[in-house]
Amino acid sequence: MGRAPCCSKVGLSKGPWSPEEDSLLSDYVQKYGEGQWRSLPKKAGLLRCGKSCRLRWMNYLRPGIVRGNITADEEDLIVRLHALLGNRWSLIAGRLPGRTDNEIKNYWNTHLLRKLHSAGVVHPAGGRDLPRSDNLTKQKKSKSHTKKKEDDGVKNRAPFQKTRVYLPKPLRVSPEFSRTNSFDSSGSRTSSGSPVEWPPLFEIKDAVYEMLIGDGGGGGAAADFLGGEFSPELLSHADSISDNAEMLDKVYDEYLQLLQFPE
DNA sequence: AAGTATGCCAACCGCAGCGAT
DNA sequence: TATCGCTGCGGTTGGCATACT
Numbered sequence: 511m512g513r514a515p516c517c518s519k520v521g522l523s524k525g526p527w528s529p530e531e532d533s534l535l536s537d538y539v540q541k542y543g544e545g546q547w548r549s550l551p552k553k554a555g556l557l558r559c560g561k562s563c564r565l566r567w568m569n570y571l572r573p574g575i576v577r578g579n580i581t582a583d584e585e586d587l588i589v590r591l592h593a594l595l596g597n598r599w600s601l602i603a604g605r606l607p608g609r610t611d612n613e614i615k616n617y618w619n620t621h622l623l624r625k626l627h628s629a630g631v632v633h634p635a636g637g638r639d640l641p642r643s644d645n646l647t648k649q650k651k652s653k654s655h656t657k658k659k660e661d662d663g664v665k666n667r668a669p670f671q672k673t674r675v676y677l678p679k680p681l682r683v684s685p686e687f688s689r690t691n692s693f694d695s696s697g698s699r700t701s702s703g704s705p706v707e708w709p710p711l712f713e714i715k716d717a718v719y720e721m722l723i724g725d726g727g728g729g730g731a732a733a734d735f736l737g738g739e740f741s742p743e744l745l746s747h748a749d750s751i752s753d754n755a756e757m758l759d760k761v762y763d764e765y766l767q768l769l770q771f772p773e
Numbered sequence: 774a775a776g777t778a779t780g781c782c783a784a785c786c787g788c789a790g791c792g793a794t
Numbered sequence: 795t796a797t798c799g800c801t802g803c804g805g806t807t808g809g810c811a812t813a814c815t
Contacts, residue, residue: 525808525809526809545801546800547800547801548799548800548801560800560801561801561802564801564802568802597803597804597805598803598804599803599804600802600803600804611802611803611804612804615804615805619805
């Protein structure tokens with residue numbers, strides 16, 4: 511058996527937060543800042559565990575949170591980012607200002623996954639191209655109202671054209687990049703130290719695909735587009751690594767390094 | 774109108790990375 | 795170098811809301 515749940519201590523509350531608890535947490539964090547989640551509940555007068563407090567703050571109370579109504583553009587970006595990054599919800603959330611990883615994860619699991627699946631899109635991310643347990647247990651499916659809702663949400667969108675993607679191994683993300691600071695606001699720089707204006711992530715992804723698995727030597731243009739940020743070794747192999755999962759992993763890792771740890 | 778099925782989402786759980794010692 | 799504790803992340807669950815029969 512694993513360790514005891516963090517909220518198992520006698521006297522700690524679980525479940526939905528009350529307005530009073532929200533107020534206590536908000537006041538404390540705004541006064542003393544985020545962090546020290548372990549000791550925060552006691553100091554703030556909350557009968558919650560630190561993890562619960564952090565989650566509540568990050569997903570609900572934090573300033574700038576945008577709730578509901580995921581736009582078509584946001585959805586498109588989520589799909590594209592997921593194709594590149596897999597289930598790294600915090601990274602994806604970092605590209606969507608005001609959105610939380612939890613919200614995006616929920617949206618993916620309740621809307622996009624089903625839609626992509628019904629469109630015949632196979633996603634290799636973590637081998638998890640089937641719906642979550644909720645859908646597994648409740649899956650009888652495809653009620654008319656469900657379809658209507660989905661149609662209302664995102665109309666007339668072209669099916670996502672999927673190229674098979676081999677996802678990189680999991681990568682931890684620095685807090686500076688994740689959640690609070692999106693990539694857009696992180697002041698990215700090139701390895702030489704000069705500021706760089708990155709193109710949208712999905713354009714980079716497309717360029718990587720072109721370089722790696724595109725038809726007929728698009729590698730040069732792709733490399734130009736990417737600004738030569740990938741190592742010469744990788745670029746020199748661009749013509750021969752079609753469908754090479756290991757090399758794709760390397761490219762993704764390099765890209766993610768550039769993305770997450772600007773010098 | 775009542776019962777059932779399904780969708781949605783807030784919150785919990787456990788694992789793993791990372792820094793401190 | 796090894797260990798420990800804290801934190802963040804992704805997977806999963808539980809319960810309410812809504813649609814359907």
